Structure formats: C-alpha cells, structure tokens
Amino acid sequence: MDTADLDARVIIAVAFGLAPSHVVLHPDEPVDAGMLARLTPLLERRLSGTPVGRIVGEREFWGLAFTLSPETLEPRPDTETLVEQVLARLPDRNRPWRFADIGTGTGAIAVSLLHELPNAVAIATDLSEEALRTARGNARRHGVAERFFPIRCDFTAALGPEFDFLVSNPPYIPSGDVGRLAPEVRLHDPRLALDGGRDGMEAYRVIVSESVRILRPGGGVFFEIGYEQAAALKALLTSRGFADIAVYRDLGGRDRVVCATLAN
Known part of the structure; x- marks a missing residue:
C-alpha cells in the first residue's frame, strides 16, 4: 500500500478516539486489550482493500472533513x-x-x-x-x-x-x-x-x-x-x-x- 503508514495512523486514531497527531507524538503509549479489540477489525477491513475513508466514514478535502x-x-x-x-x-x-x-x-x-x-x-x-x-x-x-x-x-x-x-x-x-x-x-x-x-x-x-x-x-x-x-x-x-x-x-x-x- 502506497500510504500504509498514514492509513495506520488514521485507523489507530479513529479506533482509540485520538487525533492523528497524538499517534505520531506518542508512539510508545501502551495499548490494552480493549483498545486492540476495537482496532483489529478496522485493520482487517483495510487489509481486505476497503479504503480508509470508507472505514472511518469520512474523507478530508480542502482542509474540511466530508461524510x-x-x-x-x-x-x-x-x-x-x-x-x-x-x-x-x-x-x-x-x-x-x-x-x-x-x-x-x-x-x-x-x-x-x-x-x-x-x-x-x-x-x-x-x-x-x-x-x-x-x-x-x-x-x-x-x-x-x-x-x-x-x-x-x-x-x-x-x-x-x-x-x-x-x-x-x-x-x-x-x-x-x-x-x-x-x-x-x-x-x-x-x-x-x-x-x-x-x-x-x-x-x-x-x-x-x-x-x-x-x-x-x-x-x-x-x-x-x-x-x-x-x-x-x-x-x-x-x-x-x-x-x-x-x-x-x-x-x-x-x-x-x-x-x-x-x-x-
């Protein structure tokens, strides 16, 4: 995937209710079992070919988020x-x-x-x-x-x-x-x-x-x-x-x- 690192950050942020910048600034923050349970199905959807925008339900355009x-x-x-x-x-x-x-x-x-x-x-x-x-x-x-x-x-x-x-x-x-x-x-x-x-x-x-x-x-x-x-x-x-x-x-x-x- 051309943007695997970006995709991963966005999906992690959505799964954990964080800003994508938080994921970048705090890469060593621990993940518990409950968080991992929320993350895993989203990652599986991306690995199966579903675009990130479809997973999170929105896409940024012109600096604005569109459902x-x-x-x-x-x-x-x-x-x-x-x-x-x-x-x-x-x-x-x-x-x-x-x-x-x-x-x-x-x-x-x-x-x-x-x-x-x-x-x-x-x-x-x-x-x-x-x-x-x-x-x-x-x-x-x-x-x-x-x-x-x-x-x-x-x-x-x-x-x-x-x-x-x-x-x-x-x-x-x-x-x-x-x-x-x-x-x-x-x-x-x-x-x-x-x-x-x-x-x-x-x-x-x-x-x-x-x-x-x-x-x-x-x-x-x-x-x-x-x-x-x-x-x-x-x-x-x-x-x-x-x-x-x-x-x-x-x-x-x-x-x-x-x-x-x-x-x-």
Whole structure:
C-alpha cells in the first residue's frame, strides 16, 4: 500500500478516539486489550482493500472533513486542483456569485467553494437522493447550508439561466475501463459516479451543450478530466462557442482541470 503508514495512523486514531497527531507524538503509549479489540477489525477491513475513508466514514478535502455514503464518490486530493482554479479565476471572492455544481456527490467541491466565497450561492445537482442527503449534511456541518441548494435531476435538466459559472467532476472513465480500476475505487465508489460511457466523454457532451443555456454571457465552466481527455474537451468547448480555454495539471503532473469562458 502506497500510504500504509498514514492509513495506520488514521485507523489507530479513529479506533482509540485520538487525533492523528497524538499517534505520531506518542508512539510508545501502551495499548490494552480493549483498545486492540476495537482496532483489529478496522485493520482487517483495510487489509481486505476497503479504503480508509470508507472505514472511518469520512474523507478530508480542502482542509474540511466530508461524510461519505455508499452513493457518493470519495473526494480525492487531485480534485482540489479544480477548487484552486475556480478561486484563481474569480476577480472578487466577496461578490454574490451564483454557481452550479453538476454531480455534487458529497458536496465537497461546492461546500469548499462556499467556504471560500462568503456571499456565493450554489445549486448542486445529482441523480442520487442519498448523495444529495449526504451533501446537505456536509453543507450543514461546515456552516454553509443556507447557501447550498441541492436538486435531484439529470445533470442540468432542472436549472434555469444566469449562472456565473459551473463546476463539475463528472463520470469520465470509459465503460470498458471501469472493471480495470483499482479495487479501492471499483468496489467502493458508485459506478454512476465513474462510468462516462463508451469513450468517457458522455457527461461532458451533455453538460457543455446545456451550459450554453444556463450560463450568463461571459460565464465560466470548470471541469475535472481524465488525464487523456484535455484535447477532446477543448475541441468540444470550442465547438460550442467557448474561449479562453486553459488546462491545468494536478500535483502529479497530469492534466486534471479544463476551464473555459462562454463568449459574449
């Protein structure tokens, strides 16, 4: 396991009701039989391939803890690149921005942005009622529920016009590749959040087409992508009248985010 030491610290902390830093600072602290009994089944789940986030029931994103559920994708650090680029391209964080988060899942992207944009309002869509319930809970957890509005619909189907921008981490894995994903992903993340159709571009085609209807002139789109999808998405955006298209890489050096502006 690439992060075995970190995984162990987090699981120990959860089992014993400690902060992870306590485990690091007090490595020689004794463990009694009762503590070991709480720890052992959690370690066994990790050794069987269950991700740490699923074991502890939450995952940190943008410095915030997000509750998970079976119907939500586990947010990952690479997606923070999307949040970074939204914030970098906004001229004024205090404006009353109105944005849409398409396929919100845990609500991690929208809630993180609302946390940084004190006067913004987010409309968050998802097909899963359970995912929206989880996202609503995460919005309450981080004090932004009054500015977070979950809607159950297919992509943008229930949305009207005049959004300043939209964000989305849509399903982008080609259908034929889903079965080859790592077990931590394939067996624990919902397929609805992974399967992007034959070429992985199905969701992008729908959202880009609909974004022309729901964005105000000059509005922006921010997408997470698979590392080989930048060229295809740039071509799609260009064909629908978008300009100022930029591609940004994640910390691993892979293409991760595509941003564009709807021409006036």
